[in-house]
Amino acid sequence: MMENLVNIFVKSVFIDNMIFAYFLGMCSYLAVSKTVKTSTGLGIAVIFVLGFTVPVDYLIENYLLKEGALSWLSPKLADVDLSFLSFIIFIAVIASMVQLVEMIIEKFSPTLYNSLGIFLPLIAVNCAILGGSLFMQERAYNNIAEATAFGLGSGVGWFLAIVGIAAIREKIRYSNIPDPLKGLGITFIITGLMGIAFMGFMGIKL
């Protein structure tokens, strides 16, 4: 049981990394990765939001939306399939969770809150968050512990990726890059190279 959870966690951090394997959350990844400090803050916020929304969406999916999921209410509802509503419900859960995280950060760390600025509400439309819930739905995890391990793991993977690229971008500011490649272009290429490095983890099983 425990091994299984660790396996899912490690798998979602390194092998199925949100950024390097699925390109989820690229928009904020590219926009906020200029300094290590802000990207650390955003990364932590993403871990937090993913760690909460994936299990919540897991419960909603399994007790409300899936085919036959409503049978705990009354056996007559056993063949009701509401899964077409999942997009709209998931996005509503995410939007409210983000609001909550925003209030918590504002209360406990005003400096972090100010430096994250506009990007905190933007987590709501960060594809990594909705992507986490949708992958959870597609891969059909067995219980809520597995779903939580997956959510936290994906968050940690995203955190590692954004802090890594921010550290590299701080350094390459002093490098001599061809003009047309400056800024966005070189960031893409470095992300690609980091992705190739992360592919070294492929096939690891615990």
Next chain:
Amino acid sequence: MSAEKEPLFSSKNIKLLTEPLNDSNPITVQVLGICSALAVTVKVKPAFVMALSVMVVMAVSNVAISLLRKTVPPRIRIIVQLVVIAAMVILVDQVLKAFLYDISKQLSVFVGLIITNCIIMGRLEAFALSNKPWQSFLDGIGNAAGYGIILIIVAFFRELLGSGTVWGFQVIPKGVYDFGYENNGLMILPPMALIVVGAIIWIQRAKNKKLVESN
């Protein structure tokens, strides 16, 4: 519609349509909608379907928001936008599942992720909230086309070099393989999508100097 009756395809409106193709391309210049752009570009066909879905969602939601722009209070506009987009995406997803089941399986979660595709939210915020429906429609089509072009270029190179096919047809002749040519398996893997986009940005900015960033 305006009182002085602007022609439907005035030069200003045409510009809305063509500008996103190059000068303000959503992917390479505005950096919007990268998330879903890269993952679906292994083959040309899914990339094309994805581009088409985005175009439909974007044109319709742009028009809808533009029609609603005077009635929606600014405070709740993000929720309204998300609901409009999510409703459109559900429709597109159901249509794809009904008529193009194989491709819908390949696109997996990325159809759903059109909802959080920043390109749609971005254009709604930046354009549709302050412009008339027809202009918003053109803006939607134009930006989706700019997005689609990059998607198809990336998918073309990845499919050609990675599997020797285009749109599922074998284009690299059999004889070349007999001489020892091999498909480049690296092109199919995710990181190469990033590097191909990086190269596209490089080429575009080398030709179009005003897009070069200072840092």
